[in-house]
Amino acid sequence: MKVSTGWLSDYISLEGVTAEALAEKITAAGIEIDGIERRNKGLSGIVTGYVKSKEKHPDADKLNVCVVDAGTGEDLQIVCGAKNVAAGQKVPVALVGAKLPGLEIKKAKLRGVLSQGMICSAKELGLNDKLLPKELQEGILVLPEDTEIGLDIIKVLGLNDEILEFDLTPNRSDCLSMLGAAYETSAILGRELKLPDPSKDLVETGGAASDSVRVQISDEAYASHYAVRFISGVKPGPAPLWIQNRLMAAGIRPISNIVDITNYVMLEYGQPLHAFDADKVAGGLLGVRLAHEGEVLTTLDGQERKLEPHMLVIADEAKAVALAGVMGGLDTEVTGETVNLLLESAKFDGGTVRKTSRQLGLRSEASQRFEKEVDPGRVIPALNRAAALIARYAGGTVHEGIVQAGGAPVANxxxxxxxxxxxxxxxxxxxxxxxxxxxxxxxxxxxxxxxxxxxxxxxxxxxxxxxxxxxxxxxxxxxxxxxIPTTLIEGVTTPGALTRQQSLRRSLRRLLSHGGYQEVMGYSFIQPEQSKLFPAFAQGRHAVKLAMPMSEDRSVLRTSLIPQLLDIALYNVNRKQSDLALFEIGNVFFSEEEELTRQPQELPVLGLLLSGNRAAKQWNIPAEPVDFFDLKGAVETVFAHLGLSGRMAYEGDAPQDYHPGRSASIYLLGEAGRVKIGTLGQLHPELQRKLDLEDTYVAELLLQPLYDAARVHLQYTELQRFPGMERDIALVVNADVPAGHLLDVIRANGGTLLQQVQVFDVYTGGKMEAGKKSVAISLLYRHTDHTLTDDEVGEVHEQVLSALQQNFGAELRK
The missing domain is CATH 3.30.56.10 (Phenylalanyl-tRNA Synthetase; Chain B, domain 1)
Known part of the structure; x- marks a missing residue:
């Protein structure tokens, strides 16, 4: 918000307070001042003048010789090259000796003709000429016809002004107005405040406004107050120069007296207003409603906007005529031919305006204020203030009464x-x-x-x-x-600490980082097609769609970490970084319902990715590509780190999007049985080809079950004093029996003597019967108190073999 100190002094005395001192006080009180802009860029010796005549330069086609009355007592001859200079104009004149930014005016001869000064453009005066009409951007600045001759241009254009740039936090929307800035300044300086009284200056001389306009609100949840005044007989034209000066100081381009007054009052009160050409409003109706499906509106910027049913519009009997709180419609625009006005002031729902503005990419000074919620107590005062100014400076007749809907009093x-x-x-x-x-x-x-x-x-x-x-x-x-004095903290303090889950997550990060993996952070928002990949955790659930996505590529919440890991891998491979060991600990999201009506599920997940070579090539060591077992080892290291070494199992069920022969599901074993908590394996060959990746291995683990089951306290055991006895067996079983199931049965029946069991060979083909395979397993038996005898081991071993035969029909290979 740009706050003019000259304008501010209308409401509060700033005598004895410099702009720098005021900025320092306001900043110290909590509103940061980004900077101070001085409108006078070093001007002096420039006055208002009147062009009495203009003749072509005798020796230059692009120059004119003007006779100018600058109030000095004698006419000045000035050579001017501006295309728009003409006799009868009031213009800024730099006299001999005047100073402009980077320039001092002296007597000079231009192509043999004496020039006694310079007629100035807005840019030469240090003004932002982009705020002026295009014809004035490329030529001299033409002043209003009623400008007095010989006045200092600094006073005429209000250039003895300093602008404070308020950097407002979202909660201080009250200072998005000059009155709000005045209240703030008054509180800080402790000085008296003088506010305008709109009702004092307003004179209603026309008939009843209700005879010419009707208003209605379809739902007060979107607009709690809508008020309109009818003003007839207006004469569009330029606004008074002082209004134009204040608008330009605030960075707003002057357009016409009616539009400028609505913008002026918006800056003054923080209450956006809009003026409709009353003769273009069908049926004299202004209604606030939601847009119809497929409804189209051409806004004042000339753009055709396709509206959606959640967008709030102002409509007459035939169609929408404005986007409520954002921008008016072109069809009801106030033009030079406008005679009768409908002037609106309203309290629109900020959330609805914000959603419409962002979706259409249409930001305006009005939407900025409505989004942050305008003061309901200023709807009527701002309307009256604007009506009084229009009556004074546009010759309008204000009709009696305000036609309004809603407007229930809002209590302090x-x-x-x-x-x-x-x-x-x-x-x-x-x-x-x-x-x-x-x-x-x-x-x-x-x-x-x-x-x-x-x-x-x-x-x-x-x-x-x-x-x-x-x-x-x-x-x-x-x-x-x-x-405020500095005091010691009193009362009970609580020492900070990590929760169990935070501690485990941090330790996993440390474990994987020390193991050579690099942590990455992927987007939580992904493409809809990516949400269909790796659905191990999302079976029977739905991806969560974003209500207002940044783009189609980021329109749903991720259901797996792997698609983002693959994107990161592809990004690195395309930059010649193909040896990758990546991990991410993040959340995935699901909903049990297709149309979201309650909070979705959010689950912590660990994702791993391996690709390329295990280690860099050395002169005596060839490069070795990573394989399935490197990834499997990393997963088992995670389990071991959490004290869950004996509580994991694999199932070779080829999860979706994985290689059918090099993948498995991961299960956590516990009292409640087997719980599927993850997947691992190589990408499916078709997916690898689609992504243009070499052999890539990925894994994904649900972390909450691991956090719950983890044994995080170190447990020490005595060194074994007695030797163990090892038994190796080769079992012939059906080819579809997972080796992990054999190990589960062995552990369940090995009792306390069985200390270790491990598969060391799998054989198929050759002399093996079709549909069969041989699985060689090593079993280690040991007792903590004595050396085992053959009878003790034999009894347990026979129990194990019997269980294998009963469960799988396993036979010892001969």
């Missing part, structure tokens, strides 16, 4: 503030009188409720103050943060 908030709580929070010793004095500077009403309690009435313009601690903050910043 009443908060109770405890003096003890305030001093306890701030560490101060403020008295009741001091606190009430500070509250009075905010222009809030307050009174005593009971001993030590103050009842404060917060006006609607300060929507950011909702609870007593907000009042404490206001008092703190007015009292001065530098005046």
């Amino acid at each position: 908030k009443v908060l109770t503030l405890s003096l003890a709580k305030l001093n306890g929070y701030l560490g101060t010793d403020l008295s009741l009188l001091e606190v009430k004095t500070l509250i009075a500077r905010l222009h809030f009403k307050c009174g005593d409720r009971e001993h030590g309690l103050i009842e404060v009435e917060v006006p609607t313009r300060r929507g950011d103050i909702t609870v007593d601690v907000d009042l404490i903050e206001e008092i703190a910043r007015l009292y001065g943060y530098d005046n």
Whole structure:
């Protein structure tokens, strides 16, 4: 928000306060000032003049010789090359000796003709000429016809002004207006505030406005108040120069007296307004409603906008005529032929305006204010202020009454503030009188409720103050943060600590990083097609669609970490980084319903990716590509780190998008049985070819079951004092029997003597019967108290073999 100190001084005296000092005080009170802009760029000696005549230069086709009255008592001859200079104009004239940015004016001869000064353009005066009409951007600045001759141009254009750039936080939307800035400045400086009284200057001389216009609101959830005034007999033309100056100081281009006045009042009150050409509004109706499916509106910028049913519009009897709170429609635009006006002021729902503005990519000064919620108490005062100015400067007749819908009174908030709580929070010793004095500077009403309690009435313009601690903050910043004493913390303190889950997550990151893996962070938003890949965790669930996605490529929440890992891998491979060991710990998201009505599920997941070579090629060591077992080893290391070495199993069921012969599902074993918690393996060859990747191996693990089951405390065991006895067996079983199932049965029947079991060979083909395979397994038996005998081992071993035969029909290979 650009705040003109010249404009601000209309409401509050700034005598004795420089712009720098004011900026420092405002910043210290909590609103940062980004910078100070001085409109006078070093001008002096420039006055207003009148071009009495213009003749062509005798020796130059592009130059003109002008006779100018600059109020000096004698006419000046000035050579000017501007295309738009003409007799009868009022223009800025730089006299001999005048100074402009980087230039001093002297008498000179141009092609043999004496020039006694210079007629200036806006750019030469240091103004932002882009805010002027195009014809004035390329030529001299033409002043209004009623401009007095001989006046200092600095005064005429309001260039003795300094602009403060308020960097407002979202909660301080009250300062998106000059009145809000005035309230803030008054509170900080402790000076009296003088505000305009719109009703005092407004004169209603026409018939009843209700005879010419009707208004209605289809749903007050989207517009709580909509008010319209009817003004007839307007005469469009340029706005007074002082209004134009203030708009340009705020970065707004002047257009016409009617449009400029609505913009002026918006800046003054923070309440956006819009003027419709009343003769172009069908049926005299202005209704606030949601757009119809497929409805189209051409906005003032000439763009055709396809509307959606969630967008709020203003409509007449035939069609939409404006995007509520964003921009008006071209069909009802105020032009030079406009005679009758409908002037609107409203309180639209900020969320609805924000959604429409963002979706259409259409940001405006009005939408910026509506998004942050305008003050409901200023809807009518701003409307009256604009009507009075239009009557004065556009010759309009304001008709009696305001035609409105909604507008139920919004009560001021009443908060109770405890003096003890305030001093306890701030560490101060403020008295009741001091606190009430500070509250009075905010222009809030307050009174005593009971001993030590103050009842404060917060006006609607300060929507950011909702609870007593907000009042404490206001008092703190007015009292001065530098005046608050430094005190030691009192009370019970709680030492910080990591939760079990945070600690385990951190230890996993450390484990994998130390093991040569690099941590990556992928997007949580992915393409819809990617959400269909690797659906191991998403079976029977739905991807969560974003309501307002950044793009189609980022329109759903991820259901697996692997698609993003593959994107990162492809990015690196395309840059000649093909040896990859990556991991990510992040969340995936699901919904049990296709149309989301409640909070989706969010699950922590570990993703791993391996590709390329295991280690860099050396002169004596060839490069070795990674394989399935490198990834399997990493997964088993994670289990071992969490104290779950004996509680994992694999199932070779070829999960979707994995290689059918080099993949498996991962199960966690526990008292409740086998729980599927992940997948691992090589990418399916078709997917690898589609992504243009070499052999790539990925794994994904649900972390919550691992966190719950982890044994994180180190457990020490004695070194074994007695030797173990090893038995090797070769079992002939059906080819479709997983080796992991054999190991599960062996562990379940090996009792306390079985210490270790491991597969060391699998044989198929050759002399093996069709549909059969041989699985060679090593079993280690050991007792902690004595050396085992053959009988002890034999009894347990026979029990194991019997269980294998019963469960799988296993036979010992001969």
